[in-house]
Amino acid sequence: MKKNGLGTVMEILLIVAISASVGIAWNRTLLTSAWRGEVARPAEAAAPAANAVTEPMPLGLMQVKELVDAKQAVLLDARSRTSFAEGHLQGAFNLPLEEAAKNPSRPLKVQVPAEASIITYCNGFSCHDSMELAKILVKAGYPNVYVYEGGFPEWRDAGYPVAKGGA
Template structure:
């Protein structure tokens, strides 16, 4: 019985010390939250750099179905031919870099259009890089579908093969 009491006291002491350290470590964040101050966001990597916003699977599907967005595949041309989101335009990141964001496919897409870039999912950063290039080229509404082709495929949404 005495051993159980000692264990409970030790556990309680560890929890109290951990809670105190957590409060101390996050004191400014907690003080701001208590005052109702807005949260501070991390600054972009480079001053003045505009970053694309992430967009989820349901939003991509809804905008694509409604014809409100152009979906752009940042993967290689070979990957695009093998499988892509139905209705997507191919714009491999490497091609976009060579053309400094100008592509014959996107020349028909107005700069005021909503553009959603995607690639091979959360571990692939090509869509983010392509989206940054598009923003730098004057496209105002650029988003990144971080789940990319794997999330789209897993949801059972329409896919296509071959060239556009």
Template sequence: MSPGPSFSSRFLFADFVHLFLEALAICLVGAFFGVLLHHPLLWKVVSGQSFSQAVLPMEERHPGEVFLVPVAVEEVGAMAARGAVLVDARPRELYREEHIRGAVSLPLAKAGEEVAAFRKRFPVTVPVIVYCSGYGCRDSHELGARLIAAGYGEVLVYEGGFPEWRDQGLPLGRGDGP
């Protein structure tokens, strides 16, 4: 007669299963509350809506605040074709690896040194679209504010940024040039 699994080994297996189920329960409850709390954000990402609330009614604005107009992925290509300048606010190394085709690099960290050169290259009357690493990335907003301070009149933010552009299979560039 085969002895079969011992009592202790069956106990160990049952205990491991119990432990695994408890750990799974922690993850599932956390995931449930995480999605529940942040479902508006997740929905906006899925549906491609802007969620910066960048354009507030005039009476809600505070003096000195800069509000950047968000631009959707569909409009970015059309605006660039009409002469708007696409600006990549991410670190230069990320730009070299891959960027939106036609974009120029102006990393936020180097904006202090490079905005003057950028201004010589592109007149302040040209519309500028700034992007970085997607929704929630603030570098594009900060760089946009600096460009407005440098005199640019039409500065927009592409909030979906590089990840959205890449994931939609739109044209990419590599290396130092646009």
């Protein structure tokens, strides 16, 4: 079945007319407001709910190093006490995920200002404890929580300062 040029043009025009009609009908409230010169109201769904949990932001090695060098972050090691004692980022506090999960409304045992930048870490990219710990901290009201995805192995392998022992 062969179509001539006029038939193809008519099909295209029909598709455009139907698409425009559906688009206008779908967005009629928005278009009506725009034609009246009214400012469009933002959708209620655009703003996160007050109790919505934001995902903690991931950080790379260089970002963590800069924050640590500038003393602008609190480091939290989400690994076990044994792993922490064997080696950790210098200046870090140990907060195993299991302990934080026991009291999620008040997970920190050290005094940390609510607006402080907190970096959680664990055993690198295959370890998800640092992300889970970060989510607990966000739910507890700490808005500036980050996750160091490379964790202790990447830090140690880069030759940056590590410490042993203590909690």
